[in-house]
Amino acid sequence: MIRISEIFQSVQGEGFLTGTPSIFIRTSGCNLRCWYCDTRYASWEPEGSTHSVAEILKQIEGFRIEHVVLTGGEPMIFEALPELCRELKVRGKHVTIETAGTIDRQAPCDLWSISPKLSNSNPLGYTSQQWVRKHEAVRYAPQVVESLMAKGDYQLKFVVGSILDAEEVLEYLSHLRGYDRHRVMLMPRAIHTEQLDVQLSWLADWCKSHDLRLCDRQHIRWFGNRRGT
Ligand code: SF4
Known part of the structure; x- marks a missing residue:
């Protein structure tokens, strides 16, 4: 079973597949608490109900679109995610998984879109000490990121808000083995x-x-900061 926040059709606004019409399946729930999270309804205050893989597939069968983006929240927290990916591949879909790269799972995926969280994501002052500790204990997992990169095509997207953050990306990369520099992206x-x-x-x-x-975050330019886009 997978908790679903929303399923909608839009255009990918970030990364290598920018401009690609896509079905977005947004799972609900996250193991992190980034203070700047712009999908709090799928992380801090997870909404939605749980669905079987068959029910999710039924919901998207009307869309005549090849690309499917599994996003969140954190889709990798769900044990049923690999089964959903397998069924999407059977139906000829191109599958992107958007993840913060803290949970390792084997799943059929065409593009691993990994967004490791920097220290600028720390929720100190926004939530309980318990969550702050958990966030800091979990967010930095370069060995998981390496494992996901090794599974196939990938992009690494770092969210930055200052030159200090950008310099932290360099520090992060100095601890990451076997990455392709031209797959590393910095996103405002x-x-x-x-x-x-x-x-x-x-x-x-x-x-x-x-x-x-x-x-860039083109979907914000095209549609504004609105849900379902
Ligand atoms: S990992 Fe993503 S979904 Fe989870 S809290 Fe951070 S920004 Fe939000």
């Missing part, structure tokens, strides 16, 4: 077009000088 921490533009004004130059990819 922003939920409005104006914030995106302010962040991109320094981040673009920073990425250029460090030979790393810049990742």
Whole structure:
């Protein structure tokens, strides 16, 4: 069973598949508590009800779209995720899993979209000490990220809000074995077009000088910070 927050059709706004029409299956529940989370309804205050893989497949059978994005929350917390991926592959779908890279599972997946959380995600002051401790104990798991990267095609997306964050990405990468530099992306921490533009004004130059990819959040430009997009 998998807890589902929402299922909708939209266009991928981030990463290698930007611009690709996609079905988004948003699972509900997360093992982290990033303070800046922009899908709190699927993490901090998880909504939705649990569904079998068959029920989820039934919900998407009307969509004539090849690409499916499993997102969250954290989809990897669900034991039934590999079964859902297998059934999607049987139906000829291209599967992306969006994950923070803290839980290792084998699953048929065409693109592992891994977003390791930096120290800038710490929820101190926003939640209980218990959650702060759990978040810090779980978020940094380069060995899991390495294992996910080894399973197939991947992209690494880091959310940054300052030059210090960007420098922490370099530190993170220095502890990560076997990654492809051209699959590493830095994405602004922003939920409005104006914030995106302010962040991109320094981040673009920073990425250029460090030979790393810049990742915009195009869905915010296209649709605004709205659910179901
Ligand atoms: S890992 Fe993602 S879904 Fe979970 S709290 Fe952080 S930003 Fe939100």
